[in-house]
Amino acid sequence: MHDPDEALRSACFAELRRLTSVYVQDVPYRGALERGFPFGAGSVPFLTPYKGIFRAREQRGPAALSINTSIKSPYRDRATADGWVYSYRTGDVNQPDNKALRAAYALQTPIVYFHATAAGYYEPLFPWFVDADDPVEGEVHVTPGKVIDLGNKPIPAQIEDPIERQYAFRETRVRVHQRHFRRLILPPYQTKCTICSLREERLLDAAHIISDADEHGEPVISNGLSLCTIHHRAFDNDLVGISPDYEVHVSRSLLEDEDGPMLDLLKGFHRQPIQLPRRRTWRPDPERLAIRFERFRSAA
Ligand SMILES: [Zn+2]
Known part of the structure; x- marks a missing residue:
């Protein structure tokens, strides 16, 4: 019709x-x-x-x-x-x-x-x-x-x-x-990357710490991290990890790689603390981070 x-x-x-x-x-x-x-x-x-x-x-x-x-x-x-x-x-x-x-x-x-x-x-x-x-x-x-x-x-x-x-x-x-x-995730992090503090909304993602088996992932603030696209990709590929005590770890392969301005964007944050949401209940869940950090460790 x-x-x-x-x-x-x-x-x-x-x-x-x-x-x-x-x-x-x-x-x-x-x-x-x-x-x-x-x-x-x-x-x-x-x-x-x-x-x-x-x-x-x-x-x-x-x-x-x-x-x-x-x-x-x-x-x-x-x-x-x-x-x-x-x-x-x-x-x-x-x-x-x-x-x-x-x-x-x-x-x-x-x-x-x-x-x-x-x-x-x-x-x-x-x-x-x-x-x-x-x-x-x-x-x-x-x-x-x-x-x-x-x-x-x-x-x-x-x-x-x-x-x-x-x-x-x-x-x-x-x-x-x-x-x-x-x-849900960006506002508690004041719309900044938790690793590098980049504050450009269009370049920020919410990363799941633990992604659920199905397409949902658990949609709670303590299961998320605000990351810029570079750090998100690095996190997803276990080139960057975050320990349960909120410290950035860069994979050995990257640390040993040749110097370069782009690589510094990753290597420069090794053993640096991440920026945390002010409210305690919003912070990344250390148990979830521990599970995820194990994966990063075994990938290295
Ligand atoms: Zn970043």
């Missing part, structure tokens, strides 16, 4: 593609999403934070443009093998928001799922589709779509193959989790 908002949706997706490439990580509401996207003579909002289901006034069709989750309940939405179960707005099944959500199912229009990663930050997932509607339970099922690029015009499409869809969802879920973990 033809979607009267096709042009509006592609303008929305185009602006989101631009924003996600500018911000690399999740996108802030302030100064970014709040501006909306250019369409026609003006701009159209992407979402209403905390409201959930959003259909813009500028739309001509009935289907929602986006849905969002609030950070207060970021994992409220139940995951399935290939998507999330998303609840209707409480109240009447036929109130305007629910109507817009259900129309996205009836018309199979692509939507944006703004997944909150912290207060004021969202990971925009698009194009997504509502692929099941359950008015009795008052919930829908949303699943990732894909973009088919025919020359210069990217076209949102559903993923027909269930295995491919599950794979796409799994990847998305890991990414959303990683973004959320990063927003």
Whole structure:
């Protein structure tokens, strides 16, 4: 069925593609999403934070443009093998928001799922589709779509193959989790690398000390470290370790390597203390560090 908002949706997706490439990580509401996207003579909002289901006034069709989750309940939405179960707005099944959500199912229009990663930050997932509607339970099922690029015009499409869809969802879920973990870890470290104190948010990651067997890792502050990309990569590859008494250790192979300005970035911190979060409960868990440090030792 033809979607009267096709042009509006592609303008929305185009602006989101631009924003996600500018911000690399999740996108802030302030100064970014709040501006909306250019369409026609003006701009159209992407979402209403905390409201959930959003259909813009500028739309001509009935289907929602986006849905969002609030950070207060970021994992409220139940995951399935290939998507999330998303609840209707409480109240009447036929109130305007629910109507817009259900129309996205009836018309199979692509939507944006703004997944909150912290207060004021969202990971925009698009194009997504509502692929099941359950008015009795008052919930829908949303699943990732894909973009088919025919020359210069990217076209949102559903993923027909269930295995491919599950794979796409799994990847998305890991990414959303990683973004959320990063927003949890960086503030206690005052948005600095715990090893070198680099303070450039775009170059900082949250590293798990112990990564769980599944894609989640345990998402607690004491299982994380704020690291710049170089130190994160070095930590993941056991070129740098952190002892349970919070000291940086550089692998022997690196220490014995030839000098060079870049290498100093690693070697210079050997046996130096890491910068710790002020609050005790935020500090890296020494037991977890001990386990991880063993790995570093045996890798050397
Ligand atoms: Zn660093």
